[in-house]
Amino acid sequence: MTFTLILEQTFNGLQAGVTLFLVAAGLTLILGIMDFVFLAHGSQVMIGAYAAAAITQATGNFYLGILLAVPVTFASGYLLEYLIIRHLYQRDHMEQVLATFGLILFFNEAIRVSFGPAALFSDLPPSLSGFVEILPATPYPAYRLGVIIVGLLCAVGIHLLVSRTRIGAMVRAGANNPEMTAALGINIKILFRFIFATGACLAGVAGMMLGPLTAVQPGMGEPLLILSLVVIIIGGIGSVRGAFVAAIIVGLVDTLGRVFLPAILRLFVEQATADGAGPALASMLVYILMAVVLIFRPTGLFPAKG
Amino acid sequence: MSGLSHFLTLASDGMKANRLFWLLIAGFALFPIFTHFADLPFWNDVAMRIMLLGMAAMGLNLVLGYGGMVSFGHAAFIGIGAYCVGIGEFYGLTNGWAHILLGIVVCGLMGLVIGYLALRTSGIYFIMITLAFAQMLFFLFVSLEQFGGDDGMSIDRAEFGLIDLYDPLRLYFLIWVALALVGLGLMFIVHSRFGVTLRAIKSNESRIEAMGLEPLQFKITGYVISAVICGLAGVLFANWQEYVSPDIMHWTRSGELMIIIILGGLGTLAGPLLGAIVFLLLEESLPIMLDTVAPAYAENWMILFGPLLIMVVMFGRGGLVGLLAAQRQSKNNPKREKVGQ
Numbered sequence: 071m072t073f074t075l076i077l078e079q080t081f082n083g084l085q086a087g088v089t090l091f092l093v094a095a096g097l098t099l100i101l102g103i104m105d106f107v108f109l110a111h112g113s114q115v116m117i118g119a120y121a122a123a124a125i126t127q128a129t130g131n132f133y134l135g136i137l138l139a140v141p142v143t144f145a146s147g148y149l150l151e152y153l154i155i156r157h158l159y160q161r162d163h164m165e166q167v168l169a170t171f172g173l174i175l176f177f178n179e180a181i182r183v184s185f186g187p188a189a190l191f192s193d194l195p196p197s198l199s200g201f202v203e204i205l206p207a208t209p210y211p212a213y214r215l216g217v218i219i220v221g222l223l224c225a226v227g228i229h230l231l232v233s234r235t236r237i238g239a240m241v242r243a244g245a246n247n248p249e250m251t252a253a254l255g256i257n258i259k260i261l262f263r264f265i266f267a268t269g270a271c272l273a274g275v276a277g278m279m280l281g282p283l284t285a286v287q288p289g290m291g292e293p294l295l296i297l298s299l300v301v302i303i304i305g306g307i308g309s310v311r312g313a314f315v316a317a318i319i320v321g322l323v324d325t326l327g328r329v330f331l332p333a334i335l336r337l338f339v340e341q342a343t344a345d346g347a348g349p350a351l352a353s354m355l356v357y358i359l360m361a362v363v364l365i366f367r368p369t370g371l372f373p374a375k376g
Numbered sequence: 377m378s379g380l381s382h383f384l385t386l387a388s389d390g391m392k393a394n395r396l397f398w399l400l401i402a403g404f405a406l407f408p409i410f411t412h413f414a415d416l417p418f419w420n421d422v423a424m425r426i427m428l429l430g431m432a433a434m435g436l437n438l439v440l441g442y443g444g445m446v447s448f449g450h451a452a453f454i455g456i457g458a459y460c461v462g463i464g465e466f467y468g469l470t471n472g473w474a475h476i477l478l479g480i481v482v483c484g485l486m487g488l489v490i491g492y493l494a495l496r497t498s499g500i501y502f503i504m505i506t507l508a509f510a511q512m513l514f515f516l517f518v519s520l521e522q523f524g525g526d527d528g529m530s531i532d533r534a535e536f537g538l539i540d541l542y543d544p545l546r547l548y549f550l551i552w553v554a555l556a557l558v559g560l561g562l563m564f565i566v567h568s569r570f571g572v573t574l575r576a577i578k579s580n581e582s583r584i585e586a587m588g589l590e591p592l593q594f595k596i597t598g599y600v601i602s603a604v605i606c607g608l609a610g611v612l613f614a615n616w617q618e619y620v621s622p623d624i625m626h627w628t629r630s631g632e633l634m635i636i637i638i639l640g641g642l643g644t645l646a647g648p649l650l651g652a653i654v655f656l657l658l659e660e661s662l663p664i665m666l667d668t669v670a671p672a673y674a675e676n677w678m679i680l681f682g683p684l685l686i687m688v689v690m691f692g693r694g695g696l697v698g699l700l701a702a703q704r705q706s707k708n709n710p711k712r713e714k715v716g717q
Contacts, residue, residue: 101500164634165638167446169685172685296627347520351519357515361512365493368501369501
């Protein structure tokens with residue numbers, strides 16, 4: 071187990087972490103700030119991935135695919151809020167669970183009908199498929215590095231948007247006390263629609279960036295949805311900073327656990343058993359982490375509301 | 377009043393108050409006669425699945441509907457119950473009664489531990505911590521290679537003394553009896569002192585605390601009972617399916633249970649069973665219906681099922697039981713309905 075391997079896997083963990091953060095940030099806005107249990111957030115990841123893959127295939131240009139997919143996901147979020155979600159804000163969490171579960175079924179099936187059940191694979195352009203030396207003699211895939219950079223830029227952008235801009239102030243005020251904010255002359259309905267579409271768009275961006283790394287297929291967003299729920303719970307619901315810290319932790323724990331846990335297990339049990347049990351135990355790690363955090367800090371690491 | 381007559385009054389009151397539930401139970405008892413003469417043995421299988429999922433949903437309903445605790449991880453208890461059969465047989469334990477006992481004890485203990493830890497949180501955090509425990513168990517069983525890991529393990533139907541479960545009707549009525557007993561048990565639990573307190577905690581927890589009761593004790597007890605019911609459903613499920621894999625405790629099944637309850641009606645005895653009937657009948661019939669209209673899309677039935685769930689939420693409150701009650705009320709008193717709306 072060399073230093074290079076550890077470094078490389080740490081970067082992979084970071085890449086998983088920032089992608090997870092984009093999904094979780096959208097969910098923080100929707101679940102944390104608007105208090106709406108949106109299970110179909112994973113579908114937004116899928117929609118983003120399919121939009122990018124389809125446009126890339128049609129135009130032959132990867133960058134154009136990403137560029138055009140962003141407004142597509144924003145529009146899909148906007149439309150979804152207008153058609154269905156806005157009628158459900160006043161309902162209790164369980165009804166929101168039921169309705170958005172219905173949305174998951176619908177989106178997965180709609181994608182399956184229009185694109186077929188098989189996975190789409192999109193090739194990277196030559197400019198992104200090479201390697202970059204992060205340290206002398208330590209090559210790392212350029213695309214993954216790009217994902218990390220884009221993810222970090224998005225994180226900074228979201229932080230600035232929420233904490234430094236007028237819109238951010240309105241969002242925080244709207245989350246704190248919607249009636250009062252509305253009384254101050256802010257159109258809370260439009261504001262919420264904007265937040266929702268932004269959240270959907272962030273998930274979509276995560277999907278677009280994941281496209282070339284994983285298989286683009288129906289239902290691809292659900293594992294991410296569950297993990298990003300874990301992230302916002304660990305971070306503290308409604309806290310963008312908490313979501314970021316937790317996303318990086320979860321990304322690192324998941325990735326490093328997957329690689330190194332089988333190796334550690336091999337010290338204690340025979341190899342076949344270790345290789346079989348390792349990955350699943352690594353998946354358990356994340357949930358163990360979450361349970362431990364919740365047992366000792368029942369409102370997460372960075373609780374946003376008192 | 378002697379104990380027995382008190383019991384009988386309670387029972388007859390319960391029967392009256394939950395007429396719909398006992399009608400459904402009677403319907404399930406007569407159903408095999410229908411399938412026999414209509415020569416539709418396949419539908420016995422569907423009915424067994426409905427009863428099993430309905431039973432699990434009734435267990436979850438005790439915490440979800442009556443106790444107001446939104447547990448998103450109850451499929452784990454179904455899974456534990458089912459694995460009690462699989463792992464029991466793996467080690468040579470083939471007696472079905474022993475499986476049931478094992479399932480009840482293990483699920484009770486797991487429910488106690490998970491409930492104790494999870495009930496420190498509330499609201500969305502509770503939803504998520506129950507999900508976390510369920511996911512942990514899911515991945516635990518994925519990792520246990522000696523019990524089949526991802527692929528699961530096949531199961532021989534257990535020996536229930538004189539009841540040979542390979543006779544499909546005996547399996548059917550074993551499940552039926554279990555369902556009726558669970559219903560009877562829940563009916564008494566909900567109306568007992570314990571059940572009343574549990575429901576009171578749902579509406580105002582601090583008030584119960586002010587009355588000198590410890591809400592956590594009641595919540596944990598409710599959680600354990602519901603875990604045990606789901607475990608029993610799991611033991612029977614494994615016998616019905618003759619197979620168990622981690623899929624049985626996938627998080628989507630926990631979601632399915634919640635949907636069944638919400639669809640049927642929260643906090644009612646008949647709700648979860650009615651929800652299971654409608655849910656599984658839709659699951660069975662939508663592909664058939666689509667097959668006649670647009671055969672190419674028969675397997676994409678969920679494209680209709682999803683929007684249907686959304687419409688239930690948008691237009692029907694209180695689930696199907698609520699809908700039925702509203703209809704009966706408007707029949708008895710048509711004017712009041714209009715004023716109310």
